[in-house]
Each structure stands twice: as C-alpha cells, then as structure tokens.
Amino acid sequence: MTALRTVMDASLVAHRHDQTATLAIVVQTEGSTYVRAGALALFVTDATPVGWLSGGCLEPEIARCAAEVAQRNALGWMCIDTRDDEDLFAGSAVGCRGKLHIALLPLRQLQQWPQLVAAWQAGQGTLHLQFVDEGVVDASLGLHRQRWEFAEVESFHDAPALAAVELQLPPPPSLLVLGAGPETGFLLPQLRTLGWMSTLIERRPRWLAQAQHADAFIRGSFEDLPHAARFDAALVMHHHFDMDREALTALAATAIPFLGLLGPRRRHDDLFKLIPDALQARLSPRLHSPVGIKLGGQGPQAIALSIAAQLQLLHSGERQ
Incomplete structure (x- = not known):
C-alpha cells in the first residue's frame, strides 16, 4: 500500500497546477483485498497513477x-468484485478474492483541499471524510470544516452510493533527527516514501546540505525542541560524543515515545556515565541503542535501511 502522504503530496501538486485528476478512496472492503478501507490513489489524466489499490x-x-468523473465533475462510485469462482477457470483471476467499494472524487471540486492537506501534513489531527448522502461529502480536521456537494453522481458496475460512511485518515508519522551524517541522505528519502514527515536539527556547516532531504530544517541548537510532543520518534545521529550527550539530555525532558541512538552499545554506556541518574531513568524505557534492526551489511546505506525498517515496524504496530 502506497503511503498516504505520497498520494497527498501528489494531490497538492495536481491541485496547484489545476490538473484533471481524481482522488480514488477505498470506502469499504469485503474478503481478501490488496488494500483496506482508507487507502487512496490519485488518477491524473494521461499520467501514471500515484498509489495502488491493487x-x-x-x-x-x-x-x-476516474477520467470520466473528472471530466463531468461528478462524484463516482465503483464496486469491483473479484470473488467469482468462474474467474479462476476463465484465466481472468486477479489474485485477490474480495470486493472493493471505491469513491471517486474529482479534485477540482474539492474546495479547500490544499488547506486540509497542509493541516494533515503538519500533524494537526486526523482527517475525517464522511459520505453524508448520495452526493454530499463532509471533510473535517481540527478546526477545518468543508462540505462538498455534487450535483451529479455516477455509478459504475452497479455500485450503490454509500451514505453514512466515515473514514479516518490519521496524520503521517513524524520524526525528529538530531544531527546529520552519512546516513541522512539515504534514510530520510526512504522514510518519505514510507509516509514519514521529518524535521532535521543541525548547526555544523559540513552537514547543512543534508537539510534538502528533510521536510523541515532548523539550523541551530536542540536546547528548545520544536513542539517535541508531536513527534512519534527522534534519532540522535551526530557521530559526535558531546553533541549526542547534549541531545539525549534535551530529549529526556520530552515525551517522544521512541528514541534512537546511533552507534555501538559501548557508546550508549559511555554516554550514560555522564548523564545524571534522573535523566537516565527518563530515557531508558524509550531509548533504542543501537538503533536499527540487524539486517546485515555495512556502511551508511545498510545502516539507513536498518533504521527505516525499525521505524516502519514502530509505525505499523508490529513487534520486532
């Protein structure tokens, strides 16, 4: 399943350039399907779709x-059923044995969509989409409220319009990175494709160019962490002993649930010799040191992959 933020990012570009595009949203599923309810894909006319629903x-x-509803500015409904046993013997089986109910929303008709997406990207809350009536969709996020009313509703494959259905799209996971290094240029692009929003704090001139890989950048100190409560994870990656100590000391005062420290276990032990016991007690339950899953390999690419894998497990709720 393509990360929601990838589709959201693409929808902002399409909206900004007034492209003929349609947002496809899986509203309900039955049986075995490639995606679950809440999955999104963006279909832009004469372009490759962003996101996969199968x-x-x-x-x-x-x-x-999607092209038809975009041209007509209509709300579309699709129902794709791949559960028929006859397909297995007719050579037309698609691999999944399930049913997808899909809503098709022409992007040009979604007033205030950029504002909703911007608030969603900033982690201001969950985006709620409610299909109120046959041609009415309500969107809300925090203080943002928007109603989209469609004069025309199109049904494909005898799909019924699903009213009183609400979808909740949780905000993307957010990462705070304290210190850049050789791994940054590999790690942050990987995490972007997995749906993470990243903020990098760095003040050393040598590593400032790594800011291009982050969604947000702060050139300076981490003494005053920016809205630290909104981050799902933080990584300490300076390759510098004193700066790592300062970063851990600052993170001890936050409630960020996952803290990762780059480097061997000996580095952790040496750092903790210089950190007061009270701060150690606040850090230890959350600190993963060394950060990353043992996948094998050496060098910044392998390290970046191991960290990205651990953060993906964190975000998915799976256990290592």
Missing part, C-alpha cells in the same frame, strides 16, 4: 472511471 490489475478500469 497489484496493478484493477488500475486500468479505475483510471477509466
């Missing part, structure tokens, strides 16, 4: 219907 087998038909 393994590629259903996208051509979804694209055809």
Whole structure:
C-alpha cells in the first residue's frame, strides 16, 4: 500500500497546477483485498497513477472511471468484485478474492483541499471524510470544516452510493533527527516514501546540505525542541560524543515515545556515565541503542535501511 502522504503530496501538486485528476478512496472492503478501507490513489489524466489499490490489475478500469468523473465533475462510485469462482477457470483471476467499494472524487471540486492537506501534513489531527448522502461529502480536521456537494453522481458496475460512511485518515508519522551524517541522505528519502514527515536539527556547516532531504530544517541548537510532543520518534545521529550527550539530555525532558541512538552499545554506556541518574531513568524505557534492526551489511546505506525498517515496524504496530 502506497503511503498516504505520497498520494497527498501528489494531490497538492495536481491541485496547484489545476490538473484533471481524481482522488480514488477505498470506502469499504469485503474478503481478501490488496488494500483496506482508507487507502487512496490519485488518477491524473494521461499520467501514471500515484498509489495502488491493487497489484496493478484493477488500475486500468479505475483510471477509466476516474477520467470520466473528472471530466463531468461528478462524484463516482465503483464496486469491483473479484470473488467469482468462474474467474479462476476463465484465466481472468486477479489474485485477490474480495470486493472493493471505491469513491471517486474529482479534485477540482474539492474546495479547500490544499488547506486540509497542509493541516494533515503538519500533524494537526486526523482527517475525517464522511459520505453524508448520495452526493454530499463532509471533510473535517481540527478546526477545518468543508462540505462538498455534487450535483451529479455516477455509478459504475452497479455500485450503490454509500451514505453514512466515515473514514479516518490519521496524520503521517513524524520524526525528529538530531544531527546529520552519512546516513541522512539515504534514510530520510526512504522514510518519505514510507509516509514519514521529518524535521532535521543541525548547526555544523559540513552537514547543512543534508537539510534538502528533510521536510523541515532548523539550523541551530536542540536546547528548545520544536513542539517535541508531536513527534512519534527522534534519532540522535551526530557521530559526535558531546553533541549526542547534549541531545539525549534535551530529549529526556520530552515525551517522544521512541528514541534512537546511533552507534555501538559501548557508546550508549559511555554516554550514560555522564548523564545524571534522573535523566537516565527518563530515557531508558524509550531509548533504542543501537538503533536499527540487524539486517546485515555495512556502511551508511545498510545502516539507513536498518533504521527505516525499525521505524516502519514502530509505525505499523508490529513487534520486532
């Protein structure tokens, strides 16, 4: 499943350039399906879709219907059922045995969409989409409220309009990185594709160019961490003993649930010799040192992959 932020980012670009585009949203599923309710994909006319709702087998038909509703500025409904046993013997089976209910929203008709997405990216809350009536969709996020009313509703494959259905799209996970290094240029792009929003704090001139890989950048100290409560994870990656100590001391005062320290276990032990016991007690339950999953390999690429894998486990709720 493509990360929600990837589709959201693409929708902002399409909206900004007034492209003919349709947001496809999985509203309900039955049986075995490639994605779950809440999955999104963006279909731009004469362009490759952003996001996948199947393994590629259903996208051509979804694209055809999406182009039609985009041209007509209509709300579209699709129902794709791949549960028929006859398909298995007719050579047309798609691999999944399930049913997808998909809403198709023409992007040009979604007033205030950029404002909603910007608030979602900033971690201001969950984006709620409620299909109130046959042609009415309510959107809300925090103090943002928007109602979209469609004069025309199009049904494909005899799909019924699903009213009184609400979807909740949680904000993207957020990461605070204290200190750049050789791994940064590999790690942050990987995490972007997995849906993470990143903020980098760095003050050393040698590493300032790494800011290009982060969504936000602070050139300076970490003594006053920016809205630290909103971060899901923080990484200490200076490759510098004293700066790592300062960073851990600052993080001890936050409530960030996952803290990762780059380097061998000996580095952790040496750092803790210089950190007061009270701060150690606040750090230890949250601190992963060394950060990353043992996948094998050496060098910044392998280290970045191991950290990205651990953060993906964190975000998915799976246990290592």
